[in-house]
Amino acid sequence: MIGSIAAWFTDPANWQGPDGIPAxxxxxxxxxxxxxxxxxxxxxxxxxxxxxxGRGTFLVAGVANSxxxxxxxxxxxxxxxxxxxxxxxxxxFTIPALLVLVLLAVPPILTNTYAGxxxxxxxxxxxxxxxxxxxxxxxxxxxxxxxLPLILSGGRSAALQIISTATVAAxxxxxxxxxxxIDGLSQHDYAKMxxxxxxxxxxxxxxxxxLALVQRYVVSPGxxxxxxGAAVGPQGAAARMGADNPAAG
Amino acid sequence: MNWTWLKANAGEIAGWFAIHAVLxxxxxxxxxxxxxxxxxxxxxxxxxxxxxxxxxxxxxTIPSLALFVLLPGILGTQILDPINVVxxxxxxxxxxxxxxxxxxxxxxxxxxxxxxxxxxxxxxGLLVRVQLPVAVPVxxxxxxxxxxxxxxxxxxAAVIGVPELGQLFTEGFQLYFYTPIIAGIVLCVVLAxxxxxxxxxxxxxxxxWRRAGRSA
Numbered sequence: 001m002i003g004s005i006a007a008w009f010t011d012p013a014n015w016q017g018p019d020g021i022p023a024x025x026x027x028x029x030x031x032x033x034x035x036x037x038x039x040x041x042x043x044x045x046x047x048x049x050x051x052x053x054g055r056g057t058f059l060v061a062g063v064a065n066s067x068x069x070x071x072x073x074x075x076x077x078x079x080x081x082x083x084x085x086x087x088x089x090x091x092x093f094t095i096p097a098l099l100v101l102v103l104l105a106v107p108p109i110l111t112n113t114y115a116g117x118x119x120x121x122x123x124x125x126x127x128x129x130x131x132x133x134x135x136x137x138x139x140x141x142x143x144x145x146x147x148l149p150l151i152l153s154g155g156r157s158a159a160l161q162i163i164s165t166a167t168v169a170a171x172x173x174x175x176x177x178x179x180x181x182i183d184g185l186s187q188h189d190y191a192k193m194x195x196x197x198x199x200x201x202x203x204x205x206x207x208x209x210x211l212a213l214v215q216r217y218v219v220s221p222g223x224x225x226x227x228x229g230a231a232v233g234p235q236g237a238a239a240r241m242g243a244d245n246p247a248a249g
Numbered sequence: 250m251n252w253t254w255l256k257a258n259a260g261e262i263a264g265w266f267a268i269h270a271v272l273x274x275x276x277x278x279x280x281x282x283x284x285x286x287x288x289x290x291x292x293x294x295x296x297x298x299x300x301x302x303x304x305x306x307x308x309x310t311i312p313s314l315a316l317f318v319l320l321p322g323i324l325g326t327q328i329l330d331p332i333n334v335v336x337x338x339x340x341x342x343x344x345x346x347x348x349x350x351x352x353x354x355x356x357x358x359x360x361x362x363x364x365x366x367x368x369x370x371x372x373x374g375l376l377v378r379v380q381l382p383v384a385v386p387v388x389x390x391x392x393x394x395x396x397x398x399x400x401x402x403x404x405x406a407a408v409i410g411v412p413e414l415g416q417l418f419t420e421g422f423q424l425y426f427y428t429p430i431i432a433g434i435v436l437c438v439v440l441a442x443x444x445x446x447x448x449x450x451x452x453x454x455x456x457x458w459r460r461a462g463r464s465a
Contacts, residue, residue, distance in 0.1 A: 068397050069401065069441035069442065071401045071405075072405065073407065073418050073419075074404060074415070074430055077418045077419075077430055078427070078431070078434065081425060081427065163312060164314070167312050168405055181315070185328075185409055190322070190328065194319060194322050196318070197316070197318040201316075201319070204315075205307060205310050
């Protein structure tokens with residue numbers, strides 16, 4: 001079993017051409033990055049808007065919970081059948097599949113952005129407006145940086161959801177590592193399926209580690225506790241804001 | 250919607266619905282049974298906590314289709330064996346619940362624990378009669394996520410040919426026929442709602458004092 005999987009990996013034929021590992025990796029990463037960027041754009045702007053204004057909160061709770069219950073496979077197949085005949089050329093199956101990837105990735109980003117902004121210490125927000133910041137400045141200089149840890153963990157969940165669903169989407173003829181699983185199944189080639197599964201699992205783990213690293217270095221040191229002597233957590237940030245400004249004490 | 254087709258296949262669909270429910274429910278029970286002692290250990294022993302959470306986070310990262318394919322190789326089962334689905338979803342449930350149980354136990358106020366100790370509760374009695382009941386709302390919130398996620402993930406197994414509601418999707422795709430796909434999505438959502446309501450109901454039943462506090 002392990003021998004046949006190792007043999008699959010060491011076969012040079014599996015490392016070149018349009019069905020080779022580098023080509024499939026590139027496809028999988030390409031779909032995932034495009035879907036994540038679009039989802040981040042939508043989820044961030046909506047989440048910041050809802051969190052900052054407090055309007056449309058019903059949208060957050062309702063959409064996020066009901067989308068989790070939707071079966072991803074059913075959604076993929078339904079959207080592909082609906083849209084594929086209306087799109088011509090090579091992208092007939094790619095665009096509908098990407099659409100579903102985006103649809104599934106928006107909720108975690110949206111809800112975490114909203115929750116992150118909502119959870120910002122009211123004291124920090126008040127202090128910012130008291131210092132004369134406009135609504136937009138409060139949003140970008142206080143609420144957004146304070147919400148960033150939660151936003152980024154939403155991004156991590158979204159990325160995992162995308163990589164996982166992109167694998168399933170090989171069933172509706174999307175490229176990427178899922179191809180090995182689906183093609184291996186129809187060819188009764190378990191080594192190929194297992195290799196595909198291992199590659200996808202490795203990709204997911206590496207992507208999650210990379211995003212964890214980003215999270216570590218992008219989040220303000222005052223929030224993450226990397227700032228010398230600072231207390232950890234949002235309360236720490238609020239305390240620091242107070243400490244930096246004697247009048248607020 | 251083609252109602253004639255639905256009527257003609259109602260028996261088969263009902264069977265898939267039942268299998269789907271079992272495949273999603275059994276891992277919840279197994280997962281909770283494994284996560285409880287692990288979460289207790291992680292909460293009690295702060296050295297175990299970080300590596301255990303890192304490991305369960307890692308398990309949760311693995312895409313479901315990959316796990317469905319890899320488990321037969323690890324367990325020595327056939328690729329179509331429903332055991333693979335149950336095992337894979339149990340892994341996810343444990344991975345999700347270990348953190349929830351540990352955090353739930355940690356959320357029990359220290360003075361409650363001290364009061365219980367002063368009343369003479371032993372380690373096991375303290376856990377079963379004080380800490381776990383107080384942690385029920387937190388654990389139930391995690392169970393709701395796991396329950397709804399499991400229902401959705403079971404349908405993915407149809408890609409490798411395990412018969413359940415996901416079969417409606419693959420069949421609809423092959424026949425270019427919308428009725429089974431829409432029926433499958435609706436039934437999956439209904440099943441998820443039933444699971445969610447069941448978890449909420451059990452949690453309410455386990456915490457009568459929360460209701461009493463509200464009505465008083």
